[in-house]
Amino acid sequence: MPSSVPSFAELPGHCQRSAVHLELRDSYAATDRYEAWKRGERINWEHRESWWHPYDQLIADTVSRGVVIRRARVIFEPVSDYIRWEHYVTHANVTAGEEVRWLPRRLATAIALPGNDFWLFDDALLRVHHFSGDGGVVEDEITADAEAVKLCSAAFEAVWERATPHHRYQV
Template identity: 75%
Template sequence: MRSSGEIPSFAELLAGCHTSAVHLELRDSYADNERFAAWRRGDRIDWKGRATWWHPYDQTIADAVARGVVIRRARIISEPVSEYIRWEHYVTTANVTAGEQVRWLPRRLATDIALPGNDFWLFDGALLRVHHFDGDGAVVEDELTDAPALLKLCAAAFETVWDRATPHDQYQIR
């Protein structure tokens, strides 16, 4: 495994991706950020004014999808959802507009799934970027690996979650 200082950026990893990138999220909250703070204050996004919310991340995703890369994101969440997840559900419109496929799985439906302990991105089923967070949800370090056992565990976990999860446009926040 290589640690954060030696890892290419997400954009570089995705640029080298040929067929698929999958992302599994396991937390009910992540570190505070200005966009979340604005939402908490009552600010809402004008989804028709794309220039006001489209970020470089969205373009990176759109470019990869245009090249034929299938990008899927699955989130395992507790219900009732946290305030952070309520916000993530709201801003997922940007992910979907950029070309990601997103699904939601209530944690109670994941009890029998062998899950890794950390969020990850898996690129082309061959390269794994593992995210390590502190207790408040800030990224402490990322690791990059191609260890076969980890690739197999994470790919299987993601596919099981994906098969059970509800597509974004059908998942209703409770």
């Protein structure tokens, strides 16, 4: 059965003003890149062609149209190895044009957080990520439900306000 959820690549292309992404997990399904990092392999950031992916280009193209893209991560401290790796590879996100911030979970107690990671496009359309316990994507859901949009927008802005910019957050 074909999915009625548009691919992620379609959504930034239709975005006019803003896209925000809230991440609430301390680990996601392991990737080859993460496993290589755990073995001590590092990216040569000076050779962009070796690490620049279609996602990075999609973000760069979207930002070049004037869309502001912000990502916030709520994390436990001390951080997990996965978060150490995520912090390391965030160089690619920032190079592509994303603004990224980190919020220790202990500072999020007074924030009403949604139960799932999400992207919010132009304060109107949510792409909600549903994960399995081991961090694999189970499915994505698209909704424009006004209450869900309001909760997610408020949660993101509250996290963003308290979070530390990527260049200042040390893992």
